[in-house]
Amino acid sequence: MSTPTFHPDLYSGKVVLVVGGTTGIGAGIADAFAQLGAVVTVTGATAAECAAARASPAFRCRDAVALDVRDEAAVAHLIDDLPRLDALVNCAGIIRRGAEHEVPVFEDVLAINLTGSMRTATLARAKLKASGSGCIVNTASVLSFFGGGLVPGYAASKGGIAQLTKSLAIAYAPDGIRVNAIAPGWVATPLTQALQDDPQRSAAILARTPLARWAQPDDIAGAAVFLCSPAARFVTGVVLPVDGGYMIT
Numbered sequence: 001m002s003t004p005t006f007h008p009d010l011y012s013g014k015v016v017l018v019v020g021g022t023t024g025i026g027a028g029i030a031d032a033f034a035q036l037g038a039v040v041t042v043t044g045a046t047a048a049e050c051a052a053a054r055a056s057p058a059f060r061c062r063d064a065v066a067l068d069v070r071d072e073a074a075v076a077h078l079i080d081d082l083p084r085l086d087a088l089v090n091c092a093g094i095i096r097r098g099a100e101h102e103v104p105v106f107e108d109v110l111a112i113n114l115t116g117s118m119r120t121a122t123l124a125r126a127k128l129k130a131s132g133s134g135c136i137v138n139t140a141s142v143l144s145f146f147g148g149g150l151v152p153g154y155a156a157s158k159g160g161i162a163q164l165t166k167s168l169a170i171a172y173a174p175d176g177i178r179v180n181a182i183a184p185g186w187v188a189t190p191l192t193q194a195l196q197d198d199p200q201r202s203a204a205i206l207a208r209t210p211l212a213r214w215a216q217p218d219d220i221a222g223a224a225v226f227l228c229s230p231a232a233r234f235v236t237g238v239v240l241p242v243d244g245g246y247m248i249t
Contacts, residue, residue, distance in 0.1 A: 028217025
C-alpha cells in the first residue's frame with residue numbers, strides 16, 4: 001500500500017481506533033493513519049484475524065484486538081482502555097449475498113453494520129469530546145444510494161449509515177465532534193472476492209466506472225484521513241463517495 005500524500009507528522013500524538021481495521025478497507029485506513037504518526041488500535045472479528053494482522057511485517061498499529069461490535073460491554077472495555085481518543089473509524093461490516101432475504105441473516109447484518117456503528121460512536125463520544133477536536137468516520141457505500149437485490153440487509157444498513165452519520169453530526173456538534181462517512185465504490189477486498197471472480201459482474205462494474213478499475217483499500221484511506229484532518233474542520237454530516245465515478249454514470 002502507498003501512503004496518501006499528507007504531511008508525515010499530520011497525526012503525531014493522535015490516538016485513532018479503527019473498528020474492523022484488520023483487513024480490507026479498514027486495514028488500508030489504519031495503515032495510512034499509522035504512517036502519518038497516529039497511535040492506531042484496530043479490531044477484528046476473531047482472535048485469529050487479529051493474530052494474522054499483528055504477524056504481518058507491514059503492521060504499524062499499536063495493537064489488534066478481537067471485538068464483537070454487538071457486545072456492548074466489550075466495546076466499552078476497549079474504549080475505556082485507550083489513553084485518549086481523537087478519531088473513531090467504523091469499518092466493521094459483513095455481507096451475506098442471497099441469504100439476506102432470510103430475516104435472521106438480515107437482522108445480523110444490520111446488528112453489525114449499523115447498530116454496531118451506533119454503539120461504538122455512543123460509547124466513544126465522551127473521549128472524543130475530551131480530545132477537543134474528535135472525529136468519527138463511518139463507512140457507508142454506494143449502496144447507501146441505490147438498492148441491491150441480493151443484499152437487502154447490506155443495502156439497508158448502509159442507507160442507515162448515511163442517515164446515522166447526518167443525525168450524529170447534528171447531535172455531536174455541541175461537543176465539538178465532527179461526524180462524516182465515506183461511501184466506497186467497488187473495492188478489491190475479501191468482502192468483494194466473489195464479485196471480482198465473476199467475469200460478467202466484474203466487467204459490468206468496470207464498464208460503469210469511469211476510472212475503469214477496482215479500487216484498492218489505500219484509494220479509500222485518503223478520504224478518511226482528510227475527513228479527520230484540520231483541512232476538514234468545517235466539514236460534518238457529509239457522505240463522501242469514493243467510487244471512481246461509478247455513481248455519475
